[in-house]
Amino acid sequence: MYKGAALDELSPFAIAATKPSAGTFFVDLGNDIGSSAWWRGMVSLVVMLVAAFLLATSPAKLPTRAYAPLPQAQMAALAAISIAPLSAGGRTGARVAPTVLVQPLSETPERPHIELTAELGSVDSFGGALRRAGVSMADIAEATSLIEDFAEIGNLKPGTEFDIVLGRRSDKTQPRPLDALSFRAALDLKIDVSRGNDGKLFARRIPIRIDDTPLRITGMVGDSLYKSARAAGLPSRVVANFIKALSPRVNFQRNVYASDEFDVVVAHRRAETGESETGDLLYARLAGPKKDLEIAAWEKGGKLEYFLPDGKGVKEGMSATPVRGARESSGFGVRNHPILKRTRMHKGLDYAARAGSPIEATAAGTVIFAGRNGGYGNQVRVRHANGIVTSYSHMKDFGPGIRSGAHVNQGDKVGYVGSTGMSTGPHLHYEVLVAGRAVNPKSQTLPTGLELTGGELRQFQSQMARLRSLSPSNDDVEDEAANAG
């Protein structure tokens, strides 16, 4: 403990310690604890703490800008635009109340022109779509007569969009005049209608260039032919046509494998503006280890039909006679049976021919019976893709490989003419059954095979070669396929 004035001047820290009783309230509370100076120091500390606390908790008010209270209407407007929870009375988006500055207008001003789009509905007319857009009847009539010079208005596709510009009108009771109208009348044609300086409408046709190179898509069947073909970019309608066109010759449930490859060419038109549309299936091929089926479209009798490379129709037709050069010895219908000696329905056709003459399947199909069948003798029955069954009876012998379950193509030998069973001499008894009932094999309702021959066959084959040589364009259609649905 230091005492003495000399030290006071040496160390400022020593002041409190050296002058505890010099009338000061500020003392070193570490010294002389319990002394009167210490207590005085303690009291002044507590007083200062209390003073500081009181000052901190009740600050003096600072001067601020004062707002005049808002009028009722403006409070309502503020409440409407301020964002607050609904539970707290928020009404965001409500109409803002007018303030005193708002003056009612005698007449609302109109935009000088309106641009809008109208769309042709599925059950709709050109006039109807424009009328809904607010075009006057007189303008619709005028535009219609102009457009009909270039396009058939009744043939516009649903979904066609009309870009319309309606102009300024003299007063609000009148419809706005049609100032411009433009739309796509076809993939390759745009029509523009505008109002000339003379106040009359005039139409212009704007041809759009089209690339009509057919589209070729190839791929592997994989898990599902449908999915793979869709993924490769074929519209679903084309996939369905592909399956339908090939189905007479391919069992899609059983004989299509993941490793099979498909190859499809479809008619395709692409406008220079980017739109495109796919058309008919032109060529299709399905190839695998055990099959190679190739077809192409050809117009026959005004219809698009599909043919194999050799000119035979894809759809199963039935050849006229199962035995070449044979004489038809007994027709279809009621007759006196030569052996039973009584009137009986003859449910087929008889062909007289030398014993051993080959009998050909009249259409491709599956053998469902090959063996002895009572009075029919040696019989072969074949079921065809369309459900029709043909039967060949009284045969001397069966053709090579003919047994139940065997597949036969049209023209394959199912057997040889004989006289087995209830028969008076070598002949073939030929029956055709539709849904289990014998029908006249010469009936007009049975499918007859289409076939291309001569010059037409050569033209078809060169077209097929051209389609086959197109380069695949799998990448081009991915986005279109998505639209085509």
Ligand SMILES: [Zn+2]
């Ligand atoms: Zn017969």
